[in-house]
Amino acid sequence: MTAAAIPAGVTAPAVKQRRAFAAVLRRDLLVTWSELPVFLAQVILQPLFLLFVFGKVLGSLGYTQHGYSDLLFPGLLALTSVITGMQTLAFPLVIEFGWTKEIEDRLLAPMSTALVAAEKVLFASLRALTATLVMIPVGILVLGSIPWRWSGVPLMVLAMVLGSLLGAGLGLVLGTLVVPQRINIVFSLVFTPLLFTGCSQYPWPSLSRLPWFQVVTACNPMTYVSELMRAALVPEVPHITPWVCIVVLVCSLIVLMAVGVRGFYRRAID
Amino acid sequence: MTAVEVSELVKRYPKSTVNAVDGITFEVAPGEVFGLLGPNGAGKTTTVGMLTTRVKPTSGRAMVGGVDVGADAVRARSMLAVVPQRSNLDRSLSIRRNLTFHAAYHGVPAAEASARADDLLEQFGLRERGDVKPDLFSGGQSQRVMIARALMHEPQVLFLDEPTTGLDPAARLFVWDRLRELRERGVTLFLTTHDMHEAALLADRVGIMDHGKLLALDVPEALMRGLPGSSTLELSVHAGENGHTPDSLIGDFERLPGVERVEPLPQDSPEPDDPHWHVRLYVSGEASALVAPTATLLAERGLSLSGVELGEPTLEDVFIHLTGRTLR
Numbered sequence: 082m083t084a085a086a087i088p089a090g091v092t093a094p095a096v097k098q099r100r101a102f103a104a105v106l107r108r109d110l111l112v113t114w115s116e117l118p119v120f121l122a123q124v125i126l127q128p129l130f131l132l133f134v135f136g137k138v139l140g141s142l143g144y145t146q147h148g149y150s151d152l153l154f155p156g157l158l159a160l161t162s163v164i165t166g167m168q169t170l171a172f173p174l175v176i177e178f179g180w181t182k183e184i185e186d187r188l189l190a191p192m193s194t195a196l197v198a199a200e201k202v203l204f205a206s207l208r209a210l211t212a213t214l215v216m217i218p219v220g221i222l223v224l225g226s227i228p229w230r231w232s233g234v235p236l237m238v239l240a241m242v243l244g245s246l247l248g249a250g251l252g253l254v255l256g257t258l259v260v261p262q263r264i265n266i267v268f269s270l271v272f273t274p275l276l277f278t279g280c281s282q283y284p285w286p287s288l289s290r291l292p293w294f295q296v297v298t299a300c301n302p303m304t305y306v307s308e309l310m311r312a313a314l315v316p317e318v319p320h321i322t323p324w325v326c327i328v329v330l331v332c333s334l335i336v337l338m339a340v341g342v343r344g345f346y347r348r349a350i351d
Numbered sequence: 352m353t354a355v356e357v358s359e360l361v362k363r364y365p366k367s368t369v370n371a372v373d374g375i376t377f378e379v380a381p382g383e384v385f386g387l388l389g390p391n392g393a394g395k396t397t398t399v400g401m402l403t404t405r406v407k408p409t410s411g412r413a414m415v416g417g418v419d420v421g422a423d424a425v426r427a428r429s430m431l432a433v434v435p436q437r438s439n440l441d442r443s444l445s446i447r448r449n450l451t452f453h454a455a456y457h458g459v460p461a462a463e464a465s466a467r468a469d470d471l472l473e474q475f476g477l478r479e480r481g482d483v484k485p486d487l488f489s490g491g492q493s494q495r496v497m498i499a500r501a502l503m504h505e506p507q508v509l510f511l512d513e514p515t516t517g518l519d520p521a522a523r524l525f526v527w528d529r530l531r532e533l534r535e536r537g538v539t540l541f542l543t544t545h546d547m548h549e550a551a552l553l554a555d556r557v558g559i560m561d562h563g564k565l566l567a568l569d570v571p572e573a574l575m576r577g578l579p580g581s582s583t584l585e586l587s588v589h590a591g592e593n594g595h596t597p598d599s600l601i602g603d604f605e606r607l608p609g610v611e612r613v614e615p616l617p618q619d620s621p622e623p624d625d626p627h628w629h630v631r632l633y634v635s636g637e638a639s640a641l642v643a644p645t646a647t648l649l650a651e652r653g654l655s656l657s658g659v660e661l662g663e664p665t666l667e668d669v670f671i672h673l674t675g676r677t678l679r
Contacts, residue, residue: 094425097458104455112443182439186500189403190456191429351364351397351406 094191101192102200109204123168124212125219128161132223135282151228152318154220155310156281158237159244161216163279163303164272166209166248167255170201174256175264178348188349198345202249202338209245228314236313236323243330244306250337251275251302257344279303284311286319302333352417354508354539355379355402360411362397362563371397373563374411379556381507384530384540386554388547388666390674394563395543399510402541403433416507429457432501436513438493440485446496447472447481450503457504464503471499475529491522498529502538509533511542515549527553547666557666559673566673575664582638585616585631586645587658595652597628603652607644609636627657638662 113120136150177184187197220227259267278301280288285308288295298304305326312323355378362372372394379385387395400406402413404424413420416430441449447468454464472478475495485493494514501509514530515523530553533540544550550557551571558568567574576582588597597615604613616629634641638661646656 097429098425100458101456104452104458107455108441108444108452115443181442182435182437183441183443185405185433185435185439186441186453187456188405189428189431189433191425191458192456193425349405351400 098192098196101190102196105187105190105192105197105200106204109200110207113208120208121212121215124161124165124208125215127164128157128216129219129223131160131282132157132220136224150224151315152284152311153282154224154227155237155314156279156283156307157220158213158216159240159303159306159310160276160279160281162209162213162241162244163248163251163306164276165212166205166245166250167252167275168248169208170205170249170252171256171259171268172264174201174252175259175261178257179261184349194346194349195342197349198253198342201345202246202253202341205249205252206242206245209248210241213241213245230314230316233313233316237310239327240306240309240313243309243327243334244303246334247302247306247330247337250334250341253341254337254344257341257348275301275303280307284308284318285321302330305329305333352381353378353414354381354383354416355385355541356412356414357398357402358412360398360401360413361409362394362401362406363409370409370563372401375560375563375565377558377565377568379508379539379541381539382534382537384534384553384555385542386550386557387541387543387560388545388550388557388670389543389560390545393560395560396512397563398560399433399512399541399543403431403510404428429504430507432504432506432509434494434497434501434509434511434514436516438485438488438490438497440488440493440496440500442484442486445482445484446477449485449496450500453500454503459504467503471502475499476525489522491518491525494518494522494526495529498526502533506538508539508541511540513544514542515546516544547670551666559670561674567669571666574666574669576636582634582636582664583631583662584634584638584641584645585629585658585660585662586649586656587627587629588649589655589657590626590628595654597630600630600649600652603648604630604632604645607632607641607648609634609641611635 132150132153135145136153139145140147140150174184184197188194190197217227255267255271278298280298280301281303285295285298285304288298305321308321309323309326309330311318311320312326357378358376360372360375361370363370375394375398387398389395397406401408402415402420404420404427408421415427418427418430420427441452444452450468450471451461451464454467455461459467468481472481475498477492477495477499480492485496488496498509498511498514511530515526518526527549530540530542534553540553542549542553554571556569557571557574559566559574601613601615604610610632612633614631614633616631632638632641632645642659649656
């Protein structure tokens with residue numbers, strides 16, 4: 082292990098960075114794979130219960146109108162993508178930066194710090210996408226049938242991808258802003274409002290009867306994922322025009338990623 | 352090419368009124384073991400942070416393995432490895448995977464990484480524990496794993512931050528032995544420590560740091576030799592019949608070159624007519640060089656030297672001399 086044995090500069094930096102990126106992603110996928118049941122339980126349980134209680138139980142008892150579950154299901158796909166993306170990124174990041182310092186070995190890998198952040202976003206998005214896809218068979222099982230249009234699938238996939246990225250972006254911002262001592266309070270302060278103001282349980286246009294709440298929900302980017310998902314699967318329900326949703330989501334993503342990567346640099350480099 | 356080259360390096364943290372590192376300049380040669388010694392808060396960790404791309408310098412330049420750390424952090428990271436003070440092992444992976452994934456991050460091909468991991472696990476006494484996750488590891492075991500992990504990509508410079516702080520004596524000896532082996536294999540080691548003994552034992556050269564400045568930098572022996580009057584020479588003199596007393600000789604001793612101060616010591620024998628008396632000479636430079644001159648001086652006066660004891664200064668003395676305070 083002498084200095085002479087090292088083929089310094091033999092591998093082009095770009096190739097080297099790509100390899101490092103792939104290895105870090107492989108590490109994350111391996112860890113997820115080795116705890117797959119835990120992962121699935123973690124991401125499915127919450128939407129499953131929401132679906133069961135609001136879609137099935139309340140409907141069977143006659144408290145919700147017929148067709149409510151059709152409206153709820155796309156919203157829950159949106160919710161699953163955003164929340165899973167956020168949780169996957171934010172919680173471990175706070176712990177890694179603040180407590181276990183596990184991330185240091187990756188920060189010292191021959192790749193730019195922005196790429197370390199990008200890997201986190203990509204991995205969180207992949208997990209969120211997986212969880213959202215799993216919700217489709219779960220929905221069929223719980224509800225018996227789900228609203229489905231093949232012609233809406235491309236838009237649905239776009240909504241899933243944007244929702245997963247949005248969740249990851251929110252997670253990156255939260256994960257780099259929050260210190261470990263505050264993790265509980267911050268997450269409960271952010272998580273619950275996010276969960277219930279994202280229009281996953283009601284379509285946004287119908288809120289015209291509650292104008293102040295309509296304004297609040299318009300500020301939650303998750304609203305646009307829910308609306309996009311409804312446009313894809315239940316276009317007969319009044320919804321925000323898809324292109325508006327896409328523009329808002331892309332703009333939100335740009336802002337979140339910029340703030341998140343900056344926060345990541347601040348945590349990674351003094 | 353130097354392994355580490357630092358020039359006029361400065362770090363001032365935001366909202367701070369003083370520089371954490373205040374314009375330091377030094378070089379470390381390939382294969383050298385370099386020890387940065389100083390109390391907590393001296394700026395050692397910040398210095399290592401800048402050298403290892405984790406702290407952005409305010410000004411100045413740092414090179415590791417010939418790569419400018421500030422300008423090309425990505426390439427610099429291939430040149431170096433870091434063993435932190437506290438475990439940062441990946442708790443979701445087994446020990447062996449901690450090693451092989453580290454290698455993968457650095458682009459080492461899988462087969463090669465696997466062979467290296469086997470070698471290193473063996474060498475660090477971890478062969479049986481390769482499949483264990485690091486959660487339950489003691490400080491000493493984690494330290495061993497982290498050193499092994501650091502070596503997986505064959506870095507040019509290995510940075511160790513307080514490598515044995517908090518370890519029990521046996522674990523400390525084990526780590527010291529491994530570090531000496533690495534030195535023999537020509538790996539450049541850069542360690543920070545506030546343990547004088549560790550620095551004197553391992554380092555080829557020691558830099559002493561306080562308040563962000565490098566106060567002295569040399570081989571340990573030279574640092575100690577340069578210390579005014581802290582080597583001592585204690586003489587036991589067999590008093591003759593010709594009426595010399597210790598006091599009458601003090602002036603003669605003080606005129607010897609290198610002697611700074613002379614102090615007669617109280618008689619340690621309870622017998623009043625013990626023919627020996629004792630005197631301590633404070634010496635700059637090496638005390639042993641004064642044994643012959645003092646013996647000659649005594650012989651000229653009809654006295655004989657019956658015992659000599661050399662007291663060498665420690666790095667601790669050097670540190671106290673430079674900073675006016677103890678290390679902790």
